[in-house]
Amino acid sequence: MIDPFGRTVSYLRVSVTDRCDFRCVYCMPEHMSFLPKKDVLTLEELDRLCGAFIAKGVDKVRITGGEPLVRRGVMTLFRSLGERIGAGGLRELTLTTNGSQLARFAEELADCGVKRVNVSLDTLDAEKFRAITRWGDYAQVLQGIDAAQRAGLAVKINVVALRGVNEDEIENLLRWAHGRGFDLTLIETMPMGDVDADRTEQYLPLSLVRARLSEIFTLDPTPERTGGPARYVRVRETGGRLGFITPLSHNFCESCNRVRLTCTGMLYMCLGQEDSADLRAPLRG
Ligand code: SAM
Numbered sequence: 581m582i583d584p585f586g587r588t589v590s591y592l593r594v595s596v597t598d599r600c601d602f603r604c605v606y607c608m609p610e611h612m613s614f615l616p617k618k619d620v621l622t623l624e625e626l627d628r629l630c631g632a633f634i635a636k637g638v639d640k641v642r643i644t645g646g647e648p649l650v651r652r653g654v655m656t657l658f659r660s661l662g663e664r665i666g667a668g669g670l671r672e673l674t675l676t677t678n679g680s681q682l683a684r685f686a687e688e689l690a691d692c693g694v695k696r697v698n699v700s701l702d703t704l705d706a707e708k709f710r711a712i713t714r715w716g717d718y719a720q721v722l723q724g725i726d727a728a729q730r731a732g733l734a735v736k737i738n739v740v741a742l743r744g745v746n747e748d749e750i751e752n753l754l755r756w757a758h759g760r761g762f763d764l765t766l767i768e769t770m771p772m773g774d775v776d777a778d779r780t781e782q783y784l785p786l787s788l789v790r791a792r793l794s795e796i797f798t799l800d801p802t803p804e805r806t807g808g809p810a811r812y813v814r815v816r817e818t819g820g821r822l823g824f825i826t827p828l829s830h831n832f833c834e835s836c837n838r839v840r841l842t843c844t845g846m847l848y849m850c851l852g853q854e855d856s857a858d859l860r861a862p863l864r865g
Contacts, residue, residue: 581636583849591807591838592638596626596654597646598843602678603714604702606740606769606782610714620843623657625863629841634664639671640807646843649681655688662692672807676700676738680716682724686731696734698765699725703746704756712745729760736763736823743784750789751796758820765810765823770851785829793822807837827852 581589597620603610621629630641641661648654664670675689676698689697699721703709706718728735737757741747750766757764766789769782793799798816805812809832810823826832833850840848845860 581638587836588637589837589839590638591640591642592630592633593642593644593838593840594626594630595644595646595841595843596623596648596657597651599650600645600647600678601650601680602647602716604700604712604716604740605714606712606742615844621845621860621863623651623653625845625860626843627657627660629845629859629863630661631664633841634669639669641670641673643673643675647678647680648675649677649685655685655692658689658692658694662694665693672696674698677724678713678716679721679724679728683720683727686724686727686733689728690731690733694733696736697728698736698738699728700738700740701725701753702739702742703749704752705749708746708749712742734763735760736765738765738767740767740769741784741786741789742769742782745782747784747789750793754793754797754815754820754822755818758815758818761820763812763821763823765825767825768828770827783828786824786826787829790824805835809836809838 583589598615600608603612643658645651658673661670661673665673673692673694674696675694677700679699679701682697682699701721702712709716709718725735737753739746739750739753741750754764766786768786769784790799797818799813799822800816802812802814804821809827810825812821812823815822840851841859842848845858845863847857847859849855
């Protein structure tokens with residue numbers, strides 16, 4: 581698939597559920613109303629659609645949500661997609677998770693062919709973690725991360741940089757992640773979803789975070805990419821990799837290679853635009 585700007589689309593992000601066991605303040609209101617089951621694609625429908633994208637040249641699929649690992653039976657989808665890894669099929673099958681269910685599923689994910697996992701973790705302070713996620717259990721997430729590492733999965737920690745919330749912790753998060761051999765990626769808050777909080781209060785430009793980190797660490801730019809939107813530096817003092825995802829202060833449209841599929845079968849060609857195509861109606865038809 582080549583888009584009208586000449587960009588090859590080879591990366592599909594698939595949301596397999598709108599449900600989540602956390603209520604992160606920047607992502608969802610506390611009292612969410614979720615979609616009726618009939619509107620959500622079945623696991624078989626998701627598998628079939630992914631197969632169609634793979635046949636069209638997609639070689640990387642990221643499973644996301646909501647929280648993908650709270651969807652009942654989701655491992656059957658991982659199992660089936662895992663069988664498509666290899667020549668002419670997928671190069672990579674991965675997921676983004678809040679980590680709450682990783683202790684249960686890490687081994688099985690590895691067994692399905694998953695090699696890397698992104699875990700969202702915005703703080704190393706258990707109380708702050710509860711305040712950000714509202715419902716999350718910090719110890720459970722850390723156990724999940726441990727399990728992922730034991731299962732041989734490469735872990736990348738995703739941190740949303742939040743003004744006045746975790747901005748004083750970013751150095752610590754970086755030392756902790758790199759100390760454990762994990763990449764760390766910082767994400768700017770984006771105006772997505774329907775939340776109760778005021779976003780302008782949460783927005784922390786990563787240019788500022790980067791300038792502050794440069795006073796403590798030596799950040800060597802590297803051309804390394806993992807096929808996603810992050811730009812990376814190597815931190816000389818820790819030897820680890822640090823990524824920046826800066827949709828607001830620095831767009832990454834020119835290198836965009838991905839499209840998104842929602843759990844209702846809507847295909848979004850761009851995270852920042854409403855333009856979409858319904859794939860559920862033709863699929864069910
Ligand atoms: N439940 C999974 C998780 O926690 O990673 C997957 C879905 S979650 C929506 C994917 C990522 O988006 C997480 O790293 C989360 O922190 C981030 N995210 C959610 N809302 C965001 C926002 N408004 N701005 C920036 N990142 C956001």
